[in-house]
Each structure stands twice: as C-alpha cells, then as structure tokens.
Amino acid sequence: MTNQHYGQFCGLARAAEIVGQRWTLLILRDLSVGPRRYSDLVAGLPGIPTNTLASRLKELEDEGIVERAAPAGAERSVVYALTPRGQELGPALDALSRWGAGGMRTPREGEIVTTSSITAALRVAAGDGVVPSDWDTTYNVRVGDIETHVVMRDGRVTADPGLLEDPDLEIVAGPGIRNLLAGTLSPQDALATGVVQIQGDPALFERFAQALHVPYSANVAEPQPAASAAG
Amino acid sequence: MTNQHYGQFCGLARAAEIVGQRWTLLILRDLSVGPRRYSDLVAGLPGIPTNTLASRLKELEDEGIVERAAPAGAERSVVYALTPRGQELGPALDALSRWGAGGMRTPREGEIVTTSSITAALRVAAGDGVVPSDWDTTYNVRVGDIETHVVMRDGRVTADPGLLEDPDLEIVAGPGIRNLLAGTLSPQDALATGVVQIQGDPALFERFAQALHVPYSANVAEPQPAASAAG
DNA sequence: CGGAATCCCTCAAGATACTG
DNA sequence: CAGTATCTTGAGGGATTCCG
Numbered sequence: 001m002t003n004q005h006y007g008q009f010c011g012l013a014r015a016a017e018i019v020g021q022r023w024t025l026l027i028l029r030d031l032s033v034g035p036r037r038y039s040d041l042v043a044g045l046p047g048i049p050t051n052t053l054a055s056r057l058k059e060l061e062d063e064g065i066v067e068r069a070a071p072a073g074a075e076r077s078v079v080y081a082l083t084p085r086g087q088e089l090g091p092a093l094d095a096l097s098r099w100g101a102g103g104m105r106t107p108r109e110g111e112i113v114t115t116s117s118i119t120a121a122l123r124v125a126a127g128d129g130v131v132p133s134d135w136d137t138t139y140n141v142r143v144g145d146i147e148t149h150v151v152m153r154d155g156r157v158t159a160d161p162g163l164l165e166d167p168d169l170e171i172v173a174g175p176g177i178r179n180l181l182a183g184t185l186s187p188q189d190a191l192a193t194g195v196v197q198i199q200g201d202p203a204l205f206e207r208f209a210q211a212l213h214v215p216y217s218a219n220v221a222e223p224q225p226a227a228s229a230a231g
Numbered sequence: 232m233t234n235q236h237y238g239q240f241c242g243l244a245r246a247a248e249i250v251g252q253r254w255t256l257l258i259l260r261d262l263s264v265g266p267r268r269y270s271d272l273v274a275g276l277p278g279i280p281t282n283t284l285a286s287r288l289k290e291l292e293d294e295g296i297v298e299r300a301a302p303a304g305a306e307r308s309v310v311y312a313l314t315p316r317g318q319e320l321g322p323a324l325d326a327l328s329r330w331g332a333g334g335m336r337t338p339r340e341g342e343i344v345t346t347s348s349i350t351a352a353l354r355v356a357a358g359d360g361v362v363p364s365d366w367d368t369t370y371n372v373r374v375g376d377i378e379t380h381v382v383m384r385d386g387r388v389t390a391d392p393g394l395l396e397d398p399d400l401e402i403v404a405g406p407g408i409r410n411l412l413a414g415t416l417s418p419q420d421a422l423a424t425g426v427v428q429i430q431g432d433p434a435l436f437e438r439f440a441q442a443l444h445v446p447y448s449a450n451v452a453e454p455q456p457a458a459s460a461a462g
Numbered sequence: 463c464g465g466a467a468t469c470c471c472t473c474a475a476g477a478t479a480c481t482g
Numbered sequence: 483c484a485g486t487a488t489c490t491t492g493a494g495g496g497a498t499t500c501c502g
C-alpha cells in the first residue's frame with residue numbers, strides 16, 4: 001500500500017489516492033499554468049522537500065498525469081508538463097480553487113502568493129473566459145513582487161505569467177485584490193483606499209473587475225473571534 | 232504546522248489543506264449522501280483507524296464543514312452532517328469523482344464498493360439530474376451486497392441508499408455495471424453477457440442507461456503493459 | 463547549475479485495545 | 483455507540499551530497 005489506496009472501486013477514492021498526496025495539488029496547479037522545469041517547481045512551492053517533489057513527479061508520471069519532456073539537444077533542462085489525462089483534471093482543480101477561494105478572507109501569517117497561484121487564480125476568476133468580442137485590452141498585474149498579465153481579446157480573456165511591453169492598464173496591488181475580485185470591494189473603493197493602484201484609464205479597471213470573479217462564501221465560520229458578540 | 236499548511240494565499244492551497252488530508256474526501260463523500268453516525272462512517276470506510284476518523288471529524292467541525300447534531304432526548308446517537316459550507320464542496324467532489332471515474336477500468340485486487348460510493352456515483356452519473364418530465368420510474372439497484380435505489384420523477388432523477396418496496400425494475404450487477412454507465416457496454420450486451428441482470432421491462436433498463444453516465448477517459452495510460460511495443 | 467538521491471528525524475496515520 | 487489511549491510504522495520535512 002505505497003500510494004494511499006483506499007480499497008474502494010470509486011472514482012472519488014481513486015482521485016483521492018492521487019490528489020490526496022501532499023503537495024500534489026499545488027504541483028498540478030503550477031503545471032496547469034504551463035510546463036515547468038524542476039527548479040521552477042521548487043521555486044514556486046516554497047517549503048517542498050526536493051525528495052518529495054521528485055517522488056510526486058515520478059508518481060504522477062507513472063499515473064500518466066505528467067510527462068517529462070526529454071532534454072532535446074543543447075537544451076539541458078527537463079521540462080514537466082501535464083498530459084491530456086492531467087489536463088482533464090482542470091475542472092476539478094477549478095472547482096476546488098473556487099471552493100477554497102470562497103473561504104479565504106485575509107492572508108494568514110506568512111502566507112505568500114506565487115506567480116502560478118496568481119495566474120491560476122486569474123484564470124479561474126475568468127470563469128468560462130468569455131468576454132464581449134469588442135474588448136481588446138491588455139493588463140499588467142503585479143501582486144507584491146509577482147508579475148502577471150491579462151489579455152482580453154477576440155471574446156476571450158487569458159492570464160499568463162510575466163509582464164507585457166505596453167499594456168493598456170497597469171495594476172499594482174496586494175493580496176487584498178482578492179476582495180475586488182470577490183465583489184466585496186468596489187473598483188472605486190479599491191482605488192480610493194489604495195488597496196489597488198492603477199496606471200491608465202479607470203474604465204479599463206472597472207472592466208477588469210467586471211470580467212474576473214472569485215467566489216466569496218457567506219457560509220464560512222470565522223475561527224475563534226473575540227468572545228463577545230461576533231458578526 | 233499541524234494541518235498541512237502550504238503557506239500560500241491561494242484557494243487551491245486552502246482547499247488542499249483540507250481535502251488533502253487522508254480519508255477526508257471519503258468522509259465527505261459519505262456525508263454528502265446524507266447525515267451519518269460515527270459507526271456508519273466506520274462501517275462505510277473499511278480500514279480507517281478510529282482515531283483518524285475522530286480527528287478528521289473534529290477538524291472538519293472546526294473548519295465549519297461538518298456539524299455534530301446534538302443527541303437530543305432519548306436519541307443517544309451523534310449524527311454528523313455537512314454544513315452549508317460543506318455542501319458547497321459538492322461541485323468539487325463531483326468533478327473529482329468524474330475525473331477519477333474516467334480513469335477506472337476494473338476493480339483492483341480487493342477493491343470493494345460501499346453504499347455511499349454507489350449512491351454518490353449514481354448521483355454524479357445523473358449529472359444535472361434532469362430527465363424528461365413524463366418519466367415516472369423507480370429502480371432498485373444491487374451491486375454485490377450493496378442496496379440502493381433510483382427514482383426518476385417530476386423531471387428529476389435521484390439516488391439513495393436502501394431498497395424500495397415495489398420498484399418498476401430490479402437491477403442486479405457487479406462493479407462491471409460501471410462499463411454500462413460509461414457507455415463502453417450497451418444495455419443489450421450487459422444483459423446478454425450477464426454483467427447485469429434485471430427483473431422487469433428491458434425498456435426501463437435502457438432508460439436507466441440513458442439517464443446515467445459516468446466518464447470514460449480515453450487518455451488513461453495502462454499500468455506497465457507487457458514490455459514490448461506499448462501504445 | 464539544474465535535477466535529483468541519500469540521510470536523519472519527526473510527526474501523521476495505521477493497528478489495536480480500551481473506556482465513558 | 484462514540485470515541486480515547488497506546489504503540490508502531492512510514493510518509494514527509496530538512497539538509498546535504500551527488501551526478502551529468
């Protein structure tokens with residue numbers, strides 16, 4: 001029983017045997033953004049032991065979920081990518097992300113964001129990725145020292161790591177940008193309070209907030225509030 | 232770091248901290264079928280250590296995902312149920328179930344099915360649960376010694392544990408019924424090969440197969456085939 | 463330098479017994 | 483019935499070393 005078998009002929013049990021392994025969901029999240037080298041994964045998953053990462057990658061490869069791209073020719077870097085079977089996990093990862101996002105309020109002590117986490121969050125926030133086809137807007141989004149960009153074009157919205165050369169709008173924020181995307185903070189208030197700073201047309205910022213949404217669950221129990229009458 | 236914190240302000244990471252715990256997904260699956268007593272859970276999760284179950288239930292209660300129903304009056308049995316926040320996990324559990332089901336072929340050595348696993352699978356197989364509103368059909372479904380029933384009525388299809396008194400169709404099968412629901416085995420072949428036995432109108436059996444579908448991934452890598460030229 | 467394998471240690475989880 | 487107590491095991495955390 002190496003890999004946590006539950007002994008049940010059940011789709012959820014089979015899924016749990018894989019995504020229930022520590023770090024696996026985050027590895028899959030990073031790979032869902034795009035192919036990554038081993039060192040990229042190490043950098044994007046602070047705290048992961050290198051042997052655990054190596055084990056997970058091997059297991060996922062054995063399961064047909066991840067593939068190693070052979071270091072062809074002068075390229076001396078092994079690249080890991082999701083297989084088609086791995087990509088089929090997308091809807092499940094999205095659903096889990098939404099659920100988890102719905103329960104997020106403020107970052108816990110020491111919690112960080114990574115390029116992959118922001119990019120994945122923006123993609124999930126884009127939902128089906130459909131926007132009005134006459135939108136043609138590019139955004140650079142910086143959260144802390146993380147750099148990503150969003151493009152709305154041809155009726156689609158996409159999010160990817162890195163910055164664009166000459167975006168229509170520059171957005172700089174902290175993790176509090178989550179409240180904007182959750183709808184608990186209006187674009188106007190986000191700017192007025194300084195939670196988000198922009199450089200460019202504020203109308204494009206409203207468009208940004210209009211196209212991207214993360215859930216906000218009303219059913220979250222607050223962990224031990226001050227003993228008096230809590231909201 | 233008791234409960235596997237990943238240190239990332241990310242919905243998926245937060246979700247992983249909960250559903251990544253061993254047994255948690257299966258506990259949630261069982262509770263998603265309906266409220267359960269401690270002993271029900273123990274019985275439905277063969278192999279779970281009782282202290283692990285107790286820990287999980289406590290953690291899930293602390294997270295606001297599960298609630299203990301107080302043993303009111305003469306009832307001396309504690310009942311666990313999903314909170315609204317726990318029910319919000321439904322789409323994620325369904326997505327994971329579908330993905331896992333897509334990778335299932337035949338049961339591994341010793342794998343079993345449980346009442347909750349079958350019931351949950353039938354619910355997932357029902358998709359959005361919509362059927363033609365003129366269908367009014369009841370089924371008893373036995374898989375091994377597991378007893379469940381399916382009702383199609385008022386345009387909805389539901390699945391629940393236990394048997395009905397006088398169903399329109401009795402279905403008896405093994406885990407191979409999965410191939411019927413996956414579409415890799417026709418209702419006719421299922422009957423002809425004896426994979427499924429029915430008692431009642433075969434047309435109702437075709438309706439059953441028509442309304443319930445589990446995924447079947449074409450992208451599954453078969454585990455270590457004979458060493459020669461593998462697909 | 464990127465991509466791991468190895469070592470050691472801790473703690474979560476497995477197994478079983480026992481109690482309110 | 484609903485857990486707690488105790489002991490054991492092994493996966494995973496952390497650092498270092500090795501290899502190509």
